[in-house]
Amino acid sequence: MFVYADNAATTAMSRAAADAMLPAMGELYGNPSSLHQKGREANYALMGAREAVAKCLHAEPREIYFTGCGTEADNWAITEAARLGALAGKKHIISDAIEHHAVLHTLKKLEKQGFSVTYLPVHENGLVRLEELEAALRPDTCLVTVMFANNEIGTLQPIREIGALCRERGVLFHTDAVQAVGHVPVDVEADNIDMLSLSGHKFHAPKGVGALYCKKSIRLENFIEGGAQERGKRGGTEAIPAILAMAAALQESCAHMEENMAHISAMRDKLIAGLSRIPNARCNGDPDHRAPGIVSFCFEGIEGESLLLRLDLAGICASSGSACTSGSLDPSHVLLALGLPHEIAHGSLRLSLSEYNTMEEVDYILQQVPEVVRTLRQMSPVWLHMLEKMEDPYKE
Amino acid sequence: MAMEYSEKVMEHFAHPHNVGVIEDADGVGEVGNAKCGDIMRMYLKIGEGEVIEDVKFQTFGCASAIATSSIATDMIKGQPLNEALKLTNKAVVEALDGLPAVKIHCSVLAEQAVKAAVADYYKRKGLPYDHPCDACGEEGCCGHSHGQEEE
Numbered sequence: 001m002f003v004y005a006d007n008a009a010t011t012a013m014s015r016a017a018a019d020a021m022l023p024a025m026g027e028l029y030g031n032p033s034s035l036h037q038k039g040r041e042a043n044y045a046l047m048g049a050r051e052a053v054a055k056c057l058h059a060e061p062r063e064i065y066f067t068g069c070g071t072e073a074d075n076w077a078i079t080e081a082a083r084l085g086a087l088a089g090k091k092h093i094i095s096d097a098i099e100h101h102a103v104l105h106t107l108k109k110l111e112k113q114g115f116s117v118t119y120l121p122v123h124e125n126g127l128v129r130l131e132e133l134e135a136a137l138r139p140d141t142c143l144v145t146v147m148f149a150n151n152e153i154g155t156l157q158p159i160r161e162i163g164a165l166c167r168e169r170g171v172l173f174h175t176d177a178v179q180a181v182g183h184v185p186v187d188v189e190a191d192n193i194d195m196l197s198l199s200g201h202k203f204h205a206p207k208g209v210g211a212l213y214c215k216k217s218i219r220l221e222n223f224i225e226g227g228a229q230e231r232g233k234r235g236g237t238e239a240i241p242a243i244l245a246m247a248a249a250l251q252e253s254c255a256h257m258e259e260n261m262a263h264i265s266a267m268r269d270k271l272i273a274g275l276s277r278i279p280n281a282r283c284n285g286d287p288d289h290r291a292p293g294i295v296s297f298c299f300e301g302i303e304g305e306s307l308l309l310r311l312d313l314a315g316i317c318a319s320s321g322s323a324c325t326s327g328s329l330d331p332s333h334v335l336l337a338l339g340l341p342h343e344i345a346h347g348s349l350r351l352s353l354s355e356y357n358t359m360e361e362v363d364y365i366l367q368q369v370p371e372v373v374r375t376l377r378q379m380s381p382v383w384l385h386m387l388e389k390m391e392d393p394y395k396e
Numbered sequence: 397m398a399m400e401y402s403e404k405v406m407e408h409f410a411h412p413h414n415v416g417v418i419e420d421a422d423g424v425g426e427v428g429n430a431k432c433g434d435i436m437r438m439y440l441k442i443g444e445g446e447v448i449e450d451v452k453f454q455t456f457g458c459a460s461a462i463a464t465s466s467i468a469t470d471m472i473k474g475q476p477l478n479e480a481l482k483l484t485n486k487a488v489v490e491a492l493d494g495l496p497a498v499k500i501h502c503s504v505l506a507e508q509a510v511k512a513a514v515a516d517y518y519k520r521k522g523l524p525y526d527h528p529c530d531a532c533g534e535e536g537c538c539g540h541s542h543g544q545e546e547e
């Protein structure tokens with residue numbers, strides 16, 4: 001059996017996305033900036049895509065800027081908010097410890113430029129606490145950036161409440177919603193969001209396209225100079241095929257949001273219940289505030305890369321936050337921020353589902369993972385040392 | 397960026413040789429990797445003429461760490477101790493048809509584990525362990541890679 005359970009890394013393109021993309025790879029080849037019929041045709045298609053994306057977020061079309069990816073949207077939003085803050089003499093930013101590197105590295109760069117950044121702790125369940133955010137707000141705070149859904153442990157932050165607090169204090173609020181858009185309801189109006197990043201390939205659109213939502217009252221500066229595209233703020237001829245595909249994928253995801261959420265979270269809950277039966281295992285994240293498709297576990301006494309590759313041999317695609325899987329040989333900053341010691345973060349496994357997965361696949365995962373964990377434990381000196389201090393849970 | 401393991405690495409990772417524990421081992425060595433926190437344990441059974449009669453390992457680590465343990469045990473099994481001590485991480489990497497650059501350090505663990513197990517054997521026998529590292533002259537396991545450096 002083959003099971004793709006790494007949808008937080010990327011998703012398969014949907015039929016709807018491919019169907020929307022095909023004309024743009026054929027007859028719809030015009031440059032939207034051209035005045036002739038081919039240009040107008042492409043421009044209409046682009047306008048339609050912008051409207052569709054805006055509608056899914058409850059935004060206005062002119063508040064949507066297409067980008068090359070989610071990372072770009074994060075970079076743009078944060079550097080812009082910082083620039084606007086500095087103009088007003090405000091150089092303090094609040095974020096949290098479990099942001100994606102697209103956010104963290106941008107913040108690190110700003111720190112080098114003289115901004116100060118407060119990283120809120122997330123506690124053992126991976127959630128930011130409102131009272132801690134409130135306490136961290138300063139008169140010179142110009143931006144709060146907190147992600148909507150975490151890509152490793154799936155926690156859903158209290159976005160609406162954070163946004164309300166920021167509104168009250170007159171501070172800009174950005175959220176990296178790359179793992180949320182298309183998966184859970186996102187309403188920039190109701191959720192009090194000023195800026196939001198999204199990425200197409202996380203909801204069945206192709207790779208290499210994303211968007212930034214920026215509230216129209218914010219005086220966004222140009223990010224890429226050189227053209228009138230994206231209201232002059234991001235020059236460069238638009239990636240029409242990818243943009244059309246992203247709009248189609250998002251429309252489809254939003255139209256089927258409720259049924260998808262029900263199906264995916266039922267699979268997730270079965271996975272969590274099943275994996276929890278493995279001895280010395282722990283589920284990471286918050287049991288209630290959790291994205292429908294993301295399951296994160298740590299298994300004591302084993303290492304994640306081995307687990308991952310053994311599952312790969314069994315036909316299951318997953319991921320891990322283990323030190324050995326990261327190029328830097330550091331365990332995932334997200335798992336460490338939960339307070340997990342290095343050796344436990346070492347045995348981490350992330351399974352992430354989409355509406356294309358089935359209960360049969362979940363059953364297959366639940367049959368394979370316990371076996372692989374047990375096999376690796378049998379060859380682990382760490383597990384051997386643990387057995388000196390506890391009863392062997394595998395003893396019949 | 398995804399790393400590629402050679403077929404040989406995957407073969408040893410999927411079906412490692414000499415996994416397990418030798419209850420009445422003559423020498424046991426356990427070494428840890430400062431880089432990523434992984435651990436390797438090696439057991440030796442020494443026979444007539446200081447020949448390694450049997451060897452078993454346990455490893456907590458990545459696919460590369462498991463594959464290097466497996467092939468290193470193959471390489472020293474049946475060898476006299478003084479030959480086994482000549483095992484370098486470079487030879488292990490070559491036998492595996494190479495390792496990705498970030499994974500070279502995993503092969504150091506195998507070399508160290510063999511040396512630590514032999515040192516333990518000598519200690520139990522009350523014999524002096526006079527096999528300083530060829531590269532740096534240090535006694536016993538020295539914790540750096542020999543011949544094949546990491547990038």
Ligand SMILES: Cc1ncc(COP(=O)(O)O)c(C=O)c1O
Pocket residue numbers: 008009068069070071072074100102147149150151176178179199200201208209210
């Ligand atoms: C939370 C989060 N933010 C940002 C990104 C980056 O998105 P992209 O791959 O489109 O640059 C990802 C995906 O890797 C993500 O999970």
Ligand code: FES
Pocket residue numbers: 323324325429432433434457458459460461499501502
């Ligand atoms: S032992 Fe950890 S990276 Fe190989």
Ligand SMILES: [Zn+2]
Pocket residue numbers: 529530531532533534538539540542
């Ligand atoms: Zn040395």
